[in-house]
Amino acid sequence: MVPTIDIRSLHYQYFEGTPSVLTDINLHVPSGSCAALLGPAGAGKTTLLQVLSGVVGSQFTTGKADGRILIGDQEFLPIPSRVLFPEVGYLMQDVSVQLSGIKETVAEELAFSLDNLGITGDERSRRVSAALSEFDLAHLAHRAPSRLSGGELQRVALASLLVSNPSLLLLDEPISALDSMAQQRMVSFIRSAKRTATVLLSDSGIDFALAVADLFVVMDGGRILFTGNRNQFLNSLQSFSHLLPISLWDEVLSQSRRMTVDSRITRVFT
Protein backbone atom coordinates (compact mmCIF):
# COMPACT_ATOMS: atom_id res chain seq x y z
CA MET A 1 0.00 0.00 0.00
CA VAL A 2 1.35 3.43 -0.94
CA PRO A 3 1.31 5.50 2.25
CA THR A 4 0.11 9.01 3.01
CA ILE A 5 2.49 11.07 5.14
CA ASP A 6 1.03 13.25 7.82
CA ILE A 7 3.23 15.29 10.13
CA ARG A 8 1.74 17.36 12.95
CA SER A 9 3.54 19.95 15.10
CA LEU A 10 6.90 18.23 14.81
CA HIS A 11 9.78 19.72 16.77
CA TYR A 12 13.22 18.16 16.90
CA GLN A 13 16.54 19.02 18.51
CA TYR A 14 19.64 16.82 18.51
CA PHE A 15 20.46 17.61 22.15
CA GLU A 16 18.31 19.07 24.89
CA GLY A 17 19.08 22.74 25.37
CA THR A 18 20.38 23.23 21.81
CA PRO A 19 18.39 25.13 19.16
CA SER A 20 15.66 23.16 17.37
CA VAL A 21 16.62 21.89 13.92
CA LEU A 22 12.94 21.33 13.08
CA THR A 23 10.29 23.67 14.45
CA ASP A 24 6.52 23.24 14.21
CA ILE A 25 6.55 21.13 11.05
CA ASN A 26 3.07 20.43 9.69
CA LEU A 27 2.91 18.57 6.40
CA HIS A 28 0.49 16.33 4.55
CA VAL A 29 1.76 14.38 1.54
CA PRO A 30 -0.97 12.43 -0.28
CA SER A 31 -0.42 8.80 -1.23
CA GLY A 32 1.48 8.34 -4.51
CA SER A 33 2.51 11.95 -4.87
CA CYS A 34 5.91 13.61 -4.90
CA ALA A 35 6.72 16.38 -2.42
CA ALA A 36 9.78 18.55 -2.93
CA LEU A 37 11.45 20.05 0.14
CA LEU A 38 13.16 23.20 -1.07
CA GLY A 39 15.42 25.61 0.72
CA PRO A 40 19.01 26.64 1.33
CA ALA A 41 21.63 24.59 3.18
CA GLY A 42 20.75 24.30 6.86
CA ALA A 43 17.01 24.63 6.22
CA GLY A 44 16.29 21.25 7.85
CA LYS A 45 15.44 19.30 4.68
CA THR A 46 17.87 16.44 5.29
CA THR A 47 16.98 16.23 8.99
CA LEU A 48 13.27 15.98 8.13
CA LEU A 49 13.96 13.17 5.64
CA GLN A 50 16.18 11.38 8.16
CA VAL A 51 13.54 11.73 10.88
CA LEU A 52 10.97 10.14 8.53
CA SER A 53 13.34 7.29 7.67
CA GLY A 54 13.73 6.45 11.35
CA VAL A 55 17.51 6.76 11.31
CA VAL A 56 17.48 9.86 13.53
CA GLY A 57 15.33 8.17 16.18
CA SER A 58 17.47 5.07 15.99
CA GLN A 59 20.95 6.60 16.01
CA PHE A 60 20.63 9.89 17.89
CA THR A 61 19.31 8.74 21.21
CA THR A 62 20.14 12.11 22.77
CA GLY A 63 17.61 13.86 20.50
CA LYS A 64 14.43 15.44 21.82
CA ALA A 65 11.31 15.28 19.67
CA ASP A 66 7.73 16.40 20.00
CA GLY A 67 4.68 16.07 17.78
CA ARG A 68 3.29 13.20 15.72
CA ILE A 69 4.11 11.45 12.45
CA LEU A 70 1.71 9.23 10.55
CA ILE A 71 3.10 7.10 7.72
CA GLY A 72 0.27 5.11 6.17
CA ASP A 73 -1.49 3.48 9.08
CA GLN A 74 1.56 3.57 11.35
CA GLU A 75 1.52 6.31 13.94
CA PHE A 76 4.74 7.45 15.57
CA LEU A 77 4.65 9.51 18.74
CA PRO A 78 6.64 11.63 18.27
CA ILE A 79 9.04 10.09 15.67
CA PRO A 80 10.01 6.59 14.46
CA SER A 81 12.53 5.12 16.89
CA ARG A 82 13.74 2.45 14.47
CA VAL A 83 14.76 2.46 10.84
CA LEU A 84 11.65 1.79 8.75
CA PHE A 85 13.20 -0.84 6.53
CA PRO A 86 12.05 -2.10 4.03
CA GLU A 87 9.01 0.21 3.92
CA VAL A 88 11.23 3.26 3.43
CA GLY A 89 14.00 3.67 0.86
CA TYR A 90 16.45 6.49 1.58
CA LEU A 91 18.87 7.80 -1.03
CA MET A 92 21.72 9.68 0.62
CA GLN A 93 23.23 12.82 -0.83
CA ASP A 94 26.64 11.16 -1.13
CA VAL A 95 25.86 7.94 -2.96
CA SER A 96 29.37 6.58 -2.50
CA VAL A 97 28.55 6.29 1.19
CA GLN A 98 25.18 4.73 0.40
CA LEU A 99 26.79 1.55 -0.94
CA SER A 100 27.74 -1.03 1.64
CA GLY A 101 31.47 -1.07 0.79
CA ILE A 102 31.55 -4.76 1.64
CA LYS A 103 30.29 -6.25 -1.60
CA GLU A 104 32.55 -7.32 -4.42
CA THR A 105 30.18 -6.87 -7.38
CA VAL A 106 27.28 -4.63 -8.38
CA ALA A 107 24.90 -7.62 -8.42
CA GLU A 108 25.88 -8.53 -4.86
CA GLU A 109 25.50 -4.89 -3.82
CA LEU A 110 21.93 -4.88 -5.14
CA ALA A 111 21.21 -8.06 -3.23
CA PHE A 112 22.50 -6.63 0.06
CA SER A 113 19.09 -5.40 1.23
CA LEU A 114 17.45 -8.64 0.12
CA ASP A 115 20.00 -10.65 2.07
CA ASN A 116 19.24 -8.59 5.15
CA LEU A 117 15.55 -9.30 4.59
CA GLY A 118 16.28 -13.02 4.32
CA ILE A 119 15.02 -13.18 0.72
CA THR A 120 16.82 -16.03 -1.01
CA GLY A 121 16.76 -18.30 -4.05
CA ASP A 122 14.73 -17.52 -7.18
CA GLU A 123 13.00 -14.48 -5.69
CA ARG A 124 16.37 -12.92 -4.88
CA SER A 125 17.74 -13.59 -8.37
CA ARG A 126 14.55 -12.33 -10.02
CA ARG A 127 14.57 -9.04 -8.10
CA VAL A 128 18.27 -8.44 -8.72
CA SER A 129 17.91 -9.18 -12.47
CA ALA A 130 14.87 -6.88 -12.70
CA ALA A 131 16.74 -4.03 -10.99
CA LEU A 132 19.82 -4.56 -13.18
CA SER A 133 17.81 -4.34 -16.38
CA GLU A 134 15.56 -1.48 -15.18
CA PHE A 135 18.57 0.71 -14.43
CA ASP A 136 20.64 -0.44 -17.40
CA LEU A 137 23.21 -2.06 -15.15
CA ALA A 138 23.29 -5.57 -16.60
CA HIS A 139 26.68 -4.99 -18.24
CA LEU A 140 28.09 -3.83 -14.88
CA ALA A 141 26.68 -6.72 -12.83
CA HIS A 142 30.10 -8.25 -12.14
CA ARG A 143 32.06 -5.04 -11.79
CA ALA A 144 33.34 -3.89 -8.37
CA PRO A 145 31.22 -0.99 -7.02
CA SER A 146 34.44 0.88 -6.20
CA ARG A 147 35.25 1.06 -9.93
CA LEU A 148 32.03 2.80 -11.04
CA SER A 149 31.66 6.35 -12.30
CA GLY A 150 29.49 8.91 -10.47
CA GLY A 151 26.43 8.37 -12.67
CA GLU A 152 26.77 4.58 -12.49
CA LEU A 153 27.08 4.78 -8.70
CA GLN A 154 23.86 6.80 -8.56
CA ARG A 155 22.04 4.19 -10.63
CA VAL A 156 23.37 1.37 -8.47
CA ALA A 157 22.32 3.23 -5.32
CA LEU A 158 18.81 3.77 -6.68
CA ALA A 159 18.50 0.19 -7.90
CA SER A 160 19.70 -1.07 -4.53
CA LEU A 161 16.89 0.90 -2.88
CA LEU A 162 14.18 -0.39 -5.18
CA VAL A 163 14.95 -4.10 -4.90
CA SER A 164 13.36 -4.12 -1.46
CA ASN A 165 10.15 -2.50 -2.88
CA PRO A 166 9.85 0.51 -0.54
CA SER A 167 6.51 2.28 -0.50
CA LEU A 168 8.05 5.57 0.68
CA LEU A 169 11.07 6.98 -1.15
CA LEU A 170 13.17 9.68 0.51
CA LEU A 171 15.68 11.22 -1.89
CA ASP A 172 18.20 13.65 -0.42
CA GLU A 173 19.36 16.09 -3.13
CA PRO A 174 19.19 13.34 -5.77
CA ILE A 175 20.57 15.41 -8.65
CA SER A 176 23.26 17.37 -6.83
CA ALA A 177 26.10 15.42 -8.46
CA LEU A 178 24.47 14.42 -11.75
CA ASP A 179 25.05 15.59 -15.31
CA SER A 180 22.07 16.60 -17.45
CA MET A 181 21.60 13.11 -18.97
CA ALA A 182 21.55 11.51 -15.54
CA GLN A 183 19.12 14.22 -14.35
CA GLN A 184 16.77 13.28 -17.16
CA ARG A 185 16.91 9.65 -16.07
CA MET A 186 16.18 10.72 -12.51
CA VAL A 187 13.09 12.65 -13.65
CA SER A 188 11.81 9.58 -15.53
CA PHE A 189 12.56 7.41 -12.53
CA ILE A 190 10.64 9.60 -10.07
CA ARG A 191 7.67 9.91 -12.42
CA SER A 192 7.41 6.12 -12.71
CA ALA A 193 8.19 5.56 -9.00
CA LYS A 194 5.07 7.56 -8.04
CA ARG A 195 2.96 4.62 -9.25
CA THR A 196 4.22 2.43 -6.42
CA ALA A 197 5.53 4.84 -3.80
CA THR A 198 5.12 8.20 -2.18
CA VAL A 199 8.20 10.29 -2.87
CA LEU A 200 9.80 13.03 -0.76
CA LEU A 201 12.85 14.71 -2.17
CA SER A 202 15.02 17.61 -1.09
CA ASP A 203 16.72 20.09 -3.37
CA SER A 204 18.30 23.50 -3.06
CA GLY A 205 17.10 24.73 -6.49
CA ILE A 206 13.66 24.60 -8.06
CA ASP A 207 14.21 23.49 -11.68
CA PHE A 208 14.28 19.80 -10.92
CA ALA A 209 11.41 20.02 -8.42
CA LEU A 210 9.20 21.74 -11.03
CA ALA A 211 9.74 18.76 -13.33
CA VAL A 212 8.68 16.07 -10.88
CA ALA A 213 6.89 17.38 -7.79
CA ASP A 214 3.18 17.69 -7.06
CA LEU A 215 3.66 19.39 -3.71
CA PHE A 216 6.18 22.14 -2.99
CA VAL A 217 7.48 22.81 0.50
CA VAL A 218 9.81 25.73 1.15
CA MET A 219 11.89 25.48 4.31
CA ASP A 220 14.31 27.76 6.08
CA GLY A 221 15.86 27.66 9.55
CA GLY A 222 14.06 24.41 10.38
CA ARG A 223 10.60 25.82 9.66
CA ILE A 224 8.17 25.34 6.79
CA LEU A 225 7.53 28.72 5.17
CA PHE A 226 5.27 27.55 2.39
CA THR A 227 3.34 24.48 1.31
CA GLY A 228 1.34 24.37 -1.90
CA ASN A 229 0.75 22.85 -5.29
CA ARG A 230 2.53 23.84 -8.47
CA ASN A 231 0.32 26.83 -9.30
CA GLN A 232 0.39 28.18 -5.77
CA PHE A 233 4.16 27.75 -5.68
CA LEU A 234 4.73 29.55 -8.97
CA ASN A 235 2.49 32.39 -7.86
CA SER A 236 4.41 32.77 -4.60
CA LEU A 237 7.87 32.26 -6.05
CA GLN A 238 8.90 35.88 -5.81
CA SER A 239 8.70 35.80 -2.01
CA PHE A 240 11.37 33.06 -1.94
CA SER A 241 13.79 34.55 -4.44
CA HIS A 242 16.37 35.03 -1.65
CA LEU A 243 16.15 31.35 -0.66
CA LEU A 244 15.89 29.46 -3.95
CA PRO A 245 18.48 29.89 -6.69
CA ILE A 246 16.98 29.30 -10.11
CA SER A 247 18.49 29.28 -13.56
CA LEU A 248 15.13 30.16 -15.13
CA TRP A 249 14.53 33.03 -12.74
CA ASP A 250 13.87 35.78 -15.28
CA GLU A 251 11.43 33.67 -17.17
CA VAL A 252 9.69 32.57 -14.01
CA LEU A 253 9.18 36.16 -12.97
CA SER A 254 8.00 37.27 -16.38
CA GLN A 255 4.36 37.79 -17.26
CA SER A 256 4.02 34.41 -19.02
CA ARG A 257 6.01 32.63 -16.38
CA ARG A 258 4.12 29.37 -16.08
CA MET A 259 4.07 28.65 -19.80
CA THR A 260 7.72 29.49 -20.19
CA VAL A 261 8.81 27.35 -17.28
CA ASP A 262 6.70 24.45 -18.51
CA SER A 263 8.13 24.65 -22.00
CA ARG A 264 11.73 24.88 -20.71
CA ILE A 265 11.21 21.96 -18.39
CA THR A 266 9.66 19.93 -21.18
CA ARG A 267 12.69 20.70 -23.34
CA VAL A 268 15.21 19.92 -20.63
CA PHE A 269 13.73 16.87 -19.02
CA THR A 270 11.87 14.95 -21.71
Next chain:
Amino acid sequence: MRFDVGEKLSATLFLILLAIILPWYLNAALVLCLLIARSTVPSIRPASQVLRRRFRQLSGYFTIVVVLMTLVNGLLMEGGTQWEVPGGFSISRVGLEFGLRTGMRLLVIATSLLLFFGSTTIPRIAQFLQSAGWPVQLVMTLLLTLHFVETLPDRVSMIFTAQEARGAPVRANMFARTKGFFLILSPLVLSAIVESIDRSMALELRGFHRGTKLTFDGETAAPGRMTIVSLAFLVLSFFCILWIILQWFQQ
Protein backbone atom coordinates in the same frame (compact mmCIF):
# COMPACT_ATOMS: atom_id res chain seq x y z
CA MET B 1 46.97 -24.62 -1.87
CA ARG B 2 43.84 -22.72 -0.82
CA PHE B 3 43.28 -21.32 2.65
CA ASP B 4 40.01 -19.93 3.93
CA VAL B 5 39.78 -16.81 6.11
CA GLY B 6 39.71 -18.81 9.36
CA GLU B 7 42.84 -20.71 8.40
CA LYS B 8 44.65 -17.54 7.40
CA LEU B 9 43.60 -15.82 10.62
CA SER B 10 44.81 -18.70 12.81
CA ALA B 11 48.06 -18.86 10.79
CA THR B 12 48.55 -15.11 11.37
CA LEU B 13 48.02 -15.56 15.10
CA PHE B 14 50.55 -18.39 15.13
CA LEU B 15 53.12 -16.34 13.21
CA ILE B 16 52.73 -13.39 15.59
CA LEU B 17 53.34 -15.66 18.58
CA LEU B 18 56.20 -17.38 16.80
CA ALA B 19 57.84 -13.99 16.22
CA ILE B 20 57.97 -13.46 19.98
CA ILE B 21 59.66 -16.83 20.57
CA LEU B 22 62.21 -17.12 17.75
CA PRO B 23 65.67 -15.55 17.74
CA TRP B 24 66.27 -12.73 15.27
CA TYR B 25 68.01 -14.81 12.59
CA LEU B 26 65.13 -17.32 12.49
CA ASN B 27 62.67 -14.41 12.32
CA ALA B 28 64.66 -13.07 9.38
CA ALA B 29 64.40 -16.47 7.70
CA LEU B 30 60.68 -16.51 8.47
CA VAL B 31 60.22 -13.14 6.76
CA LEU B 32 62.00 -14.51 3.68
CA CYS B 33 59.77 -17.61 3.71
CA LEU B 34 56.67 -15.39 3.98
CA LEU B 35 57.81 -13.25 1.06
CA ILE B 36 58.41 -16.37 -1.06
CA ALA B 37 55.03 -17.76 -0.01
CA ARG B 38 53.41 -14.47 -1.01
CA SER B 39 54.52 -15.03 -4.59
CA THR B 40 53.86 -18.76 -4.75
CA VAL B 41 50.79 -19.52 -2.61
CA PRO B 42 47.65 -18.22 -4.40
CA SER B 43 45.64 -17.78 -1.18
CA ILE B 44 48.02 -15.21 0.26
CA ARG B 45 48.77 -13.26 -2.89
CA PRO B 46 47.57 -9.63 -2.70
CA ALA B 47 43.97 -9.44 -3.94
CA SER B 48 44.60 -6.56 -6.37
CA GLN B 49 47.29 -4.43 -8.03
CA VAL B 50 46.61 -1.66 -5.52
CA LEU B 51 47.10 -4.01 -2.59
CA ARG B 52 50.27 -5.41 -4.21
CA ARG B 53 51.67 -1.88 -4.47
CA ARG B 54 50.70 -1.05 -0.89
CA PHE B 55 52.24 -4.30 0.35
CA ARG B 56 55.52 -3.34 -1.31
CA GLN B 57 55.39 0.22 0.09
CA LEU B 58 54.55 -0.84 3.63
CA SER B 59 57.14 -3.65 3.58
CA GLY B 60 59.69 -1.03 2.52
CA TYR B 61 58.70 1.32 5.35
CA PHE B 62 58.91 -1.47 7.93
CA THR B 63 62.34 -2.57 6.67
CA ILE B 64 63.60 1.01 7.03
CA VAL B 65 62.18 1.10 10.58
CA VAL B 66 63.99 -2.16 11.45
CA VAL B 67 67.32 -0.88 10.09
CA LEU B 68 66.94 2.42 12.00
CA MET B 69 65.88 0.60 15.16
CA THR B 70 68.93 -1.67 14.98
CA LEU B 71 71.35 1.20 14.37
CA VAL B 72 69.90 3.43 17.09
CA ASN B 73 70.03 0.59 19.63
CA GLY B 74 73.59 -0.22 18.55
CA LEU B 75 74.60 3.41 19.08
CA LEU B 76 72.77 4.01 22.35
CA MET B 77 73.26 0.73 24.21
CA GLU B 78 76.49 -0.45 25.70
CA GLY B 79 77.91 -3.90 26.29
CA GLY B 80 79.71 -6.69 24.46
CA THR B 81 82.08 -5.94 21.64
CA GLN B 82 82.28 -2.27 20.63
CA TRP B 83 83.01 -1.22 17.04
CA GLU B 84 84.28 2.25 16.31
CA VAL B 85 82.54 4.10 13.52
CA PRO B 86 83.47 7.44 11.88
CA GLY B 87 82.44 10.55 13.82
CA GLY B 88 83.66 9.30 17.18
CA PHE B 89 80.71 6.97 17.76
CA SER B 90 80.79 3.33 18.71
CA ILE B 91 78.29 0.55 18.02
CA SER B 92 77.80 -2.18 20.58
CA ARG B 93 77.13 -5.80 19.70
CA VAL B 94 74.54 -6.10 22.50
CA GLY B 95 72.68 -3.04 21.21
CA LEU B 96 72.70 -4.32 17.65
CA GLU B 97 71.39 -7.71 18.73
CA PHE B 98 68.67 -6.11 20.84
CA GLY B 99 67.66 -3.88 17.92
CA LEU B 100 67.69 -6.78 15.50
CA ARG B 101 65.65 -8.97 17.87
CA THR B 102 62.96 -6.31 18.36
CA GLY B 103 63.05 -5.16 14.74
CA MET B 104 62.76 -8.64 13.25
CA ARG B 105 59.87 -9.42 15.56
CA LEU B 106 58.16 -6.30 14.32
CA LEU B 107 58.89 -7.27 10.72
CA VAL B 108 57.42 -10.77 11.09
CA ILE B 109 54.31 -9.40 12.80
CA ALA B 110 53.90 -6.65 10.17
CA THR B 111 54.48 -9.05 7.25
CA SER B 112 51.97 -11.58 8.63
CA LEU B 113 49.31 -8.90 9.11
CA LEU B 114 50.01 -7.37 5.70
CA LEU B 115 49.74 -10.78 4.06
CA PHE B 116 46.42 -11.44 5.79
CA PHE B 117 44.79 -8.08 5.08
CA GLY B 118 46.34 -7.84 1.61
CA SER B 119 44.97 -11.17 0.50
CA THR B 120 41.61 -11.09 2.27
CA THR B 121 38.95 -8.66 1.11
CA ILE B 122 36.70 -6.87 3.62
CA PRO B 123 33.60 -8.82 2.44
CA ARG B 124 35.41 -12.11 3.11
CA ILE B 125 36.42 -10.98 6.60
CA ALA B 126 32.85 -9.84 7.29
CA GLN B 127 31.47 -13.13 6.02
CA PHE B 128 33.85 -15.06 8.24
CA LEU B 129 33.01 -13.02 11.34
CA GLN B 130 29.34 -13.44 10.57
CA SER B 131 29.60 -17.21 10.29
CA ALA B 132 31.66 -17.24 13.47
CA GLY B 133 28.68 -15.67 15.25
CA TRP B 134 30.09 -12.23 16.03
CA PRO B 135 27.50 -9.62 17.15
CA VAL B 136 26.17 -7.44 14.31
CA GLN B 137 27.27 -4.21 16.02
CA LEU B 138 30.84 -5.49 16.34
CA VAL B 139 30.96 -6.60 12.71
CA MET B 140 29.61 -3.19 11.64
CA THR B 141 32.22 -1.34 13.69
CA LEU B 142 34.99 -3.52 12.32
CA LEU B 143 33.78 -3.06 8.75
CA LEU B 144 33.75 0.71 9.14
CA THR B 145 37.24 0.68 10.64
CA LEU B 146 38.65 -1.59 7.94
CA HIS B 147 37.00 0.50 5.26
CA PHE B 148 38.59 3.62 6.72
CA VAL B 149 42.03 2.00 6.85
CA GLU B 150 41.62 0.77 3.28
CA THR B 151 40.77 4.23 1.98
CA LEU B 152 43.32 6.07 4.16
CA PRO B 153 46.15 6.23 1.57
CA ASP B 154 43.75 7.61 -1.07
CA ARG B 155 42.42 10.20 1.37
CA VAL B 156 45.92 11.32 2.33
CA SER B 157 46.90 11.53 -1.33
CA MET B 158 43.74 13.53 -2.15
CA ILE B 159 44.37 16.06 0.65
CA PHE B 160 48.06 16.34 -0.34
CA THR B 161 47.08 17.01 -3.96
CA ALA B 162 44.64 19.70 -2.83
CA GLN B 163 47.33 21.29 -0.64
CA GLU B 164 49.83 21.16 -3.53
CA ALA B 165 47.29 22.86 -5.79
CA ARG B 166 47.25 25.68 -3.25
CA GLY B 167 51.02 25.99 -3.34
CA ALA B 168 52.03 24.02 -0.25
CA PRO B 169 55.11 21.85 -0.97
CA VAL B 170 53.73 18.86 0.95
CA ARG B 171 55.51 16.27 -1.22
CA ALA B 172 58.80 18.10 -1.68
CA ASN B 173 60.88 15.84 0.58
CA MET B 174 60.61 13.43 3.50
CA PHE B 175 60.50 16.28 6.05
CA ALA B 176 57.75 18.12 4.14
CA ARG B 177 55.77 14.90 3.83
CA THR B 178 56.02 14.20 7.58
CA LYS B 179 55.09 17.79 8.45
CA GLY B 180 52.23 17.73 5.95
CA PHE B 181 50.93 14.47 7.38
CA PHE B 182 50.70 15.94 10.89
CA LEU B 183 48.90 19.00 9.50
CA ILE B 184 46.21 16.91 7.80
CA LEU B 185 45.79 14.53 10.72
CA SER B 186 42.84 16.33 12.33
CA PRO B 187 40.84 16.93 9.10
CA LEU B 188 41.56 13.30 8.20
CA VAL B 189 40.20 11.98 11.48
CA LEU B 190 37.19 14.34 11.36
CA SER B 191 36.28 13.35 7.81
CA ALA B 192 36.66 9.68 8.77
CA ILE B 193 34.27 10.13 11.70
CA VAL B 194 31.71 11.93 9.53
CA GLU B 195 31.92 9.28 6.83
CA SER B 196 31.66 6.48 9.39
CA ILE B 197 28.47 8.01 10.78
CA ASP B 198 27.01 8.35 7.26
CA ARG B 199 28.04 4.84 6.30
CA SER B 200 26.61 3.31 9.45
CA MET B 201 23.35 5.18 8.72
CA ALA B 202 23.35 3.84 5.17
CA LEU B 203 23.98 0.30 6.35
CA GLU B 204 21.16 0.58 8.87
CA LEU B 205 18.83 2.07 6.28
CA ARG B 206 19.42 -0.98 4.12
CA GLY B 207 18.46 -3.39 6.88
CA PHE B 208 21.93 -4.35 8.05
CA HIS B 209 20.93 -3.93 11.66
CA ARG B 210 17.52 -5.54 11.82
CA GLY B 211 18.32 -7.89 14.64
CA THR B 212 18.34 -10.87 12.31
CA LYS B 213 21.52 -12.72 11.56
CA LEU B 214 23.39 -11.23 8.65
CA THR B 215 23.34 -13.24 5.47
CA PHE B 216 26.00 -11.93 3.16
CA ASP B 217 25.61 -14.74 0.66
CA GLY B 218 21.84 -14.61 0.47
CA GLU B 219 21.59 -17.82 2.39
CA THR B 220 21.30 -18.46 6.07
CA ALA B 221 24.79 -18.03 7.38
CA ALA B 222 26.28 -21.43 8.03
CA PRO B 223 27.82 -21.83 11.47
CA GLY B 224 31.57 -21.51 11.26
CA ARG B 225 33.37 -24.83 10.86
CA MET B 226 36.88 -25.30 12.09
CA THR B 227 39.16 -26.99 9.59
CA ILE B 228 42.07 -29.23 10.49
CA VAL B 229 44.51 -26.56 9.31
CA SER B 230 42.89 -23.91 11.57
CA LEU B 231 42.89 -26.33 14.46
CA ALA B 232 46.56 -27.19 13.89
CA PHE B 233 47.57 -23.51 13.88
CA LEU B 234 45.50 -22.84 17.00
CA VAL B 235 47.10 -25.78 18.83
CA LEU B 236 50.55 -24.55 17.80
CA SER B 237 49.58 -21.04 18.97
CA PHE B 238 48.51 -22.50 22.31
CA PHE B 239 51.91 -24.17 22.71
CA CYS B 240 53.62 -20.90 21.82
CA ILE B 241 51.68 -19.11 24.57
CA LEU B 242 52.60 -21.87 27.04
CA TRP B 243 56.25 -21.55 26.06
CA ILE B 244 56.17 -17.77 26.51
CA ILE B 245 54.58 -18.13 29.97
CA LEU B 246 57.19 -20.72 30.97
CA GLN B 247 59.97 -18.40 29.83
CA TRP B 248 58.54 -15.62 32.02
CA PHE B 249 58.49 -17.92 35.04
CA GLN B 250 62.10 -19.00 34.43
CA GLN B 251 63.22 -15.38 34.32
